[in-house]
Amino acid sequence: MMKSFVTLxxxxxxxxxxxxxxxxxxxxxxxxxWNDKEVQLTCGxxxxxxxxxxxxxxxxxxxxxxxxxxxxxxxxxxLVHLCGTVVPLVSDEMWERGVRVISGNDFFAxxxxxxxxxxxxxxxxxxxxxxxRLKNEKKWKTSADTNRGxxxxxxxxxxxxxxxxxxxxxxxxxxxxxxxxxxxxxxxxDKEKYRLTEASLEEIFSTCDIVTVxxxxxxxxxxxxxxxxxxLLPEDVLFVNTSRGAIVDxxxxxxxxxxxxxxxxxxxxxxxxxxxxxGLYALDNVILMPHMGxxxxxxxxxxxxxxxxxxxxxxENGAPLPHEISRASxxxxxxx
Numbered sequence: 001m002m003k004s005f006v007t008l009x010x011x012x013x014x015x016x017x018x019x020x021x022x023x024x025x026x027x028x029x030x031x032x033x034w035n036d037k038e039v040q041l042t043c044g045x046x047x048x049x050x051x052x053x054x055x056x057x058x059x060x061x062x063x064x065x066x067x068x069x070x071x072x073x074x075x076x077x078x079l080v081h082l083c084g085t086v087v088p089l090v091s092d093e094m095w096e097r098g099v100r101v102i103s104g105n106d107f108f109a110x111x112x113x114x115x116x117x118x119x120x121x122x123x124x125x126x127x128x129x130x131x132x133r134l135k136n137e138k139k140w141k142t143s144a145d146t147n148r149g150x151x152x153x154x155x156x157x158x159x160x161x162x163x164x165x166x167x168x169x170x171x172x173x174x175x176x177x178x179x180x181x182x183x184x185x186x187x188x189x190d191k192e193k194y195r196l197t198e199a200s201l202e203e204i205f206s207t208c209d210i211v212t213v214x215x216x217x218x219x220x221x222x223x224x225x226x227x228x229x230x231x232l233l234p235e236d237v238l239f240v241n242t243s244r245g246a247i248v249d250x251x252x253x254x255x256x257x258x259x260x261x262x263x264x265x266x267x268x269x270x271x272x273x274x275x276x277x278x279g280l281y282a283l284d285n286v287i288l289m290p291h292m293g294x295x296x297x298x299x300x301x302x303x304x305x306x307x308x309x310x311x312x313x314x315x316e317n318g319a320p321l322p323h324e325i326s327r328a329s330x331x332x333x334x335x336x
Contacts, residue, residue, distance in 0.1 A: 156204030
């Protein structure tokens, strides 16, 4: 039977992953060492307790699986990350030891894609404006009120990673025209199936009705989108960012939005929480969300159940790892 070391502290977030059902599942699959504190364990505390554990179960803020922990975990075979990017968790020593990695990244990606479509429709139809006005002012629509839809629009997607792959599939019923920028050629099968067009950043920003960003944050993509690209956005374009705030030069975005030429829905920011003094709060053409694009909280229990079961089948029966993250894939993920 497998032995698991669960690093998630037993705070208010814990039961969103480990429901009573998932606690029972984990304990039915083998021995579990729980972090009974309300805070993250230190590397030293983990080293003292991890012993002959087979899997290292992590969440946001868990300590990196580096040489300090690995020295005390001679039987460790698998890192199970219940969240998305594994960059803060993996190490050279871990890869060299042959420890495998699975994560909830694909679950996260699908949920963010769903959220992105929700954000597009929310902004295009101006739902916050009309709902707030009706509730606060009891004011019905007038002939001067307008809104827009997603059907038949041109959508520009910046980067074709896991989120974008789900997004193009979900966009199909809306009969949109999709242009994609990526540093690598698009898969031919996807181009044909989803009618995708490869395009430069300049073409996407100057020709699309909606531009949505799905780029991982790393040293190469920091401020990838600056004033020059934002200045290309035509009148009434919707700009959506659910990736990472620092992909966009936020100061430049504020300046360009202040002209009132285009609209934005932002879920992420260079500094989070968004500081009270940010100029974004004063702009009427921006909808702000507090980094809630995905995954939805209810999905966490499903991710936990799926990954625990996957780990058990791998360790006990030699089954494949559908949600494995390779070293090469990890190097392409956001660093935070």
